[in-house]
Amino acid sequence: MMTTLIGRELLNNLMTFRFAAALLITLLLVVANTVVLIKDYEQRLKDYNTSVQTHHQEIREKETYSAGEVEVDRPPNPLSIFNVGLDKRLGNEIWIAHNNVPTLWEARMNASDNPYLNILSSIDIVFIFKVVLSLMALLFAYDALAGEREQGTLRLVLTHPVRRGHILLAKYISAMLCLLVPLLLSLLLAMILLTTTASISLGTDDFLRIGGIVLTSIAYLSVFYLIGLFISAVTQRTGTALMLAMFVWGALVLVYPNLILATIRSSDIPEAKAVSAFNEIKQVWDEFDRERKHFLATDAFPGEDPTFNINGMGFFYEHFPENRLTLLYLYNSMMTFGELDEKFEEEVPHAQNYFQFLIPSTIKTAERAWLIRKQALEDTLVQKSNMKRTLLKFSPVGMYDAATQAWAGTDLKGVRDFFDAVRQYRQTVIDYFYNKNAFASRKWFAADEGAADWRTLPTFSFKRSSVEINANRALPDLLLLLTMSLLLFMIIFLVFIKSEV
């Protein structure tokens, strides 16, 4: 019986104009955009590779250790083709130094771009699905019950010994099967395009992640189909059902996400918590500065001159850069000379002595400041943005977006994985300096007795988190979508068994 019902529904759905049109449009949009997105990704990959090479070159040309600011690049994520998330927006180039624990707020754009082009909007595959699949699902659902009721066929079907639940289930299964066709077909084409592109190499993990995106898309589709079915169950006429469905679509997809964030005030003025954290960080550095000055005053060299009167071809600077919004405050100093005159030979041991004290002390202070800053950044910037993300999830569109971003690894957590790796790498670089005894060495600030040796500097490599972690991050939203589906189905069932035909 069930198969007969499903077969009938399938036939009804497949032979419609809307099915053909939806299939065509989805295929067209996905293929056209995938081509563009792949080109865009290749461009970004090229920029990344150039940038890595430049930085590799640059650091090896530095003559002293103190001048060596290691720069690290963030590779573009190939799955950003599916959901770009934060991948293109956040900085992809960051400096590593002993005086600061780097965060994503210090990252810069390496790039190559024309900032004015940002005024043009961008797109990804999930965005296409988000808009088109939801619209299709509603178009398939709005007349599923109301239409049959109007035509009187529902009464006819119910004269047979069929359970109402079975009818609903048959409708759901067959419509979902129909809706899966454009989804899977377009994804298949996109995958063919992706795998035939030489510059993109997808591993097993990536295929699993894409599988996760497909699964989430199906859950999303199901939610929207059931919303349509619910509207169809509660309305008497198809015309009304259609209007309601369209406005619900407009409200959920178009209006809600934009409206809800517009109502939340976002201000550039740091809040009290951030201000107090910033002052605390500043105090830590002030204390460091006092100790530094004390050292200079009490060491064997007369006066408080941090350059020890050393001068030559090269430069010295010291300052405390700050950014109150991102709670950045640090002691930035550099002293580097290519050639040193004979006459400074007496001062050199003093300088060596000073740097042997100064740099470890800077590292320690940076760690202390980081502990405060980490918590404060979490409490202010990250928490605020997470609250907005949560608000967006009141619409299934938000859940879908969040889950697919998590699968692709372009969500905030995925991008922050990179910065965690960067912080670890910083530790490795510092250890490297310690092992070389670089801070106490003459090569820290002068290159006259041989330039700094960068050959054994550990290289940075970043591997995206494993697919289990992606799944862990995506699962809550995916489960939410599935629960919503189940709940909607139960409600529709209750409405439908009580309704009069």
Added chain:
Amino acid sequence: MWHIAKRELSNNLNSLRFALATVLLLGLMLTNAIVHLREHPERVQRYRERVSGHQNHIAAHASNGLYDLAQEGPGNLYKKPSDLRFCAEGSETFMSDRAQAGYHRWSTGTLKSFWILAYPSATPNRDNVRPEVTKVDWGFIIGYVLSLVALLFTFDSISGERERGTLRLTLSNPIPRHTVLIGKFLGAFISVSIPFILAVLVNLLVISTSSGVHLDAEAWGRLGIIFFVAVLYTCLFLALGMLVSARVQRSAVSLVILLLVWVVFVVFMPSTLASIAGRSTSSGPTYDFSERSWKLHNELSSDYYSRHYKEPEGSTKRIEIDGAYVTKDAEQQEQLHEARLNRRIAEVHRARTITRISPVTIVQNLIESFAGTGFERHLQFLENVQTYVREFRTFIVDTDSADPESLHIFGVRTGMSQEPVSPEAVPKFEDTLNLSKDFNTAATELLLLTLFVLVLLSGAYLAFVRVEV
């Protein structure tokens, strides 16, 4: 004709879609007004503070003498925020609100680089981890929501009547077909306009009664034009709806076609075309720019050092060489910055030309130019800045040549006039908006939109004349 329009109207007024459209548009417009009232006074306040900061900056340097003023430059120049920002602010966040007329690069023991005009770029998203969404402005409400509403009001206007058989009934009366079509069009038009006008009125009422925002006569004129654009745009979608509705037998099919057309043209076309255009015109990496800048500077400075030490210290010849070095360097670097800016602008122009195929881009561009925000306005601002910078430099030259004791050598303190400069005499920068220029840039787009409307209207007419009942 009026009978038909009236019948159509009363049909629509009682329908569910009318109520839903009213609620939706009202809610959006109200949010828009409230958000604007919350943010705009702060913005204006900040601009005022910055302008007075600019004037203080000039006054401080003028009192130090002409060299200081000529070396420091006028400082940051700020873009005046538009009072009509609630109409369109989408791209405003992506454009810098200032030009840097005081960009310094180097100083040596005796010389300092002269200021140049640089164009900082706004990078609003770099440090923020917030989710990104479209701003709810008039451009969004008209471009996306109103167009969808217009389609939902017309998709069954002809096919629905044919399905019910009432079309045959109407046409059996001695009325020409075009009268029926115009009547239907008018009816649909008025029924879409009512919720829209209502929402616009509420929006403007909230904004104009608040004390924080002041709209002058010109702003109201601009609002009138924006409203006219919105009406034209609505007509476009009404005509499209009628065209499809006349060609198609069943209203369900008509709606599916219309929705897909809407999705493709309104939602996807701008982004897809923008990705294509943005990619094809992508310029070289930024470090190319800094490398070129370094190279130019190094060439100049090595040439300078070879000539500088040949002259005795304190001689006029030496001062002349110093001055020539500083001024030439500033000139070269500024040209480099300007060339980059022009290249970027040309790229955006190309990209924007391609995206004009989509009506929603046209209408958003139009609203932006009349609201005094967006790219065209930014260009106007840059032009104002460049005019002012010329004026400022002329002032320096004129003041210097008015002093007979000066050596008239720019770039060095000893070569320039030592007389104090009165701060009042120095030209001040005040950004302005000019409506006639907006008209000029918008004319093409306005004509394009009108063309679209006419084509679709005549299409709808032809389709309806030939329709079999």
